[in-house]
Amino acid sequence: MPDLLDKRLVFVTGKGGVGKSTLAISLGLAGAARGKRTIVCEVASQENASRVFKKGEVGFHEVEVADNLWAISIDPDESLREYLLLQLKVRAMRDLLVRSRIFNYLAAATPGLKELVTIGKIWELAQPDRKVKKASGYDLVIVDAPATGHGIGFLSTPRTFADIARVGPIHSQAKELDRFITDHETTGVTIVAIPEEMPVNESAHLERELTEKVGMSVDRVYMNALYPERFSSDEAGKLERALDDSEGAAKAAIRAALSEYRRANSQRDQLERLKQAVSTPVKALPFIFKPTLDVEELRWLSGAAG
């Protein structure tokens, strides 16, 4: 199986708040650094990429944010319009449909349609031969996917849709999307965790669901934001003893060191738990002691992650 970044399409998933967006952008930078024309897709209009690269909001446009790196925020309504135009080929017919009240109620009512057209757009971006007129192809498409609960629903949409619409063009297109995202040669998935109880549990759960329910192969699990082991247990003992004799800033500093020691330790336990709980190789990424993560930090992280 090809290496993660040698696939065409990579989904970055995980529990909320674990740094999926940061990792998606870092992987994007890593791909771009290998000379691949890369695009990072957001699906919940977070505009993280534009913030990091200090660009205006990208919206539903492919915008170059760094060398070889593009970003897009996929809006389901825009995706649906684009899809309809590609299907119907006649703009007037598309507009007739989109303007119709009934069509809009229907589109809003059909469960999973938003997710389906979003994945459709992702698929379109990942085609060597783009469907959208005059659009250039990408070597690598990275998706900052929704958090766990929504993520599984999101990625299984094509499969579910193919079941609901048993025949007709939507059925065959949903099947094609499902085939594409479950093809281990072209599409990869990574799960991001942080060294805490719930994210570790959810990662194991997510790996199982992605494999069994969606039929994807998980390529890699990242343990993000792992504290460094700055102090040994001997040193922690010395710090404990020095705590009582200290005062003021020295006391606060020793206390901070002991906290770091305890956190680093409990995080190592979580790292072990994660390794036990998943069947995919785990790659650890260090916690970055910076108030905010800017391009510089993400470039550094892209080296460690890629």
Place this chain on the structure above:
Amino acid sequence: MADVAEILEGRGIAICAGSGGVGKTTTSAALAAGLAARGQKVAVLTIDPAKRLADSLGLKELENEPRQVDPSLFEGAGVEMRGELWAMMLDAKATFDDLVQKHAPDAETRDRILQNQIYRQISNALAGSQEYMAMEKLFEIHQEGRYDFLVLDTPPSRNALDFLDAPKRLTQFIEGRSMQVFMKPTGLATKVVGRGSSMMFGVLKRLTGLDLLTDLSEFFQAFSGMVEGFTERAKRVSELLSDPATTFLVVCGPQGEPIEEAVYFHRKLVEAKLPVGGVIVNRVHYETEADLEGGEVEDELGGLLEDELARRVAENFADYQALAQRDARNIDHLARELNAKRVIRVPYLDEDVHDLEGLLEINRYLFATEEQREALAASGAG
């Protein structure tokens, strides 16, 4: 700044809202435990607690109905339990099924709905149905009137609107005018929208195939008798949410992005005229009052530790202080945006919270005054 007891005084419902991964479940459980220990009969409705947390509350299998947490567990942890703590885990699908059961005019309609493909998708996956079912369950338990206080932990919505729009979106869907269209597909062209739509239907059929349209049509027909009941109930759920006895607590983390989300969420709650009690910021790195430069800290440590260790302790301290300063800046920004409305800071504890003792630890911060919190944090209780 105030303590949480002040915010909850005289209320009957607290709803913990916020984006994923900020500690909502833990906060909800800690709030409920604190209120129960102080003498109320409290139920906490959680979404998906850490297994170890559920285990440590003695709730091996959390069900879709509240179960009582054994009071002796609290006494074992050195806390007097003067009230009762009940806990349940929301099962959105089961709640939806119950709702259908309750509103269906007869058994045949009920079964038709429960087995419909579209229904099965909606009750599982329609964006917002988990959010709505959380509120629905809250309403149901509130109706029964068996508790003094209810704490609702909300699903990790991608954004505030997912949560707040849920009742509206769901009723819109169920009562959707599209339904009427489906019920009389033949009379459609002339009656409802004129010529355009029959062509539209043709186009649609070409895109979707007939099956999908048939399933939708069947679903809407089966649901048609229940629309009124559903709509009425959704209205009452909305009323409960905006009742003055309800309070929303926004939960967030101290980093830039979660803070911005909390500001946004707070604004949306205010715009929706929902009662907001305050914001709880979890995992805060407290600033140390002593503001010595790194070099000086190292000097002070010099007498206590060998040089090389002292250097590393000072370095770690500088890193920690940088995070503490960031957190303080972000929380100032939050307090300004909220017009100094109540912000409660819970420190970043040394251990991940997943047991009763951890909850009680958090509790001490939630129910402390701001001065007590500073003192607790400075004494290294965290």
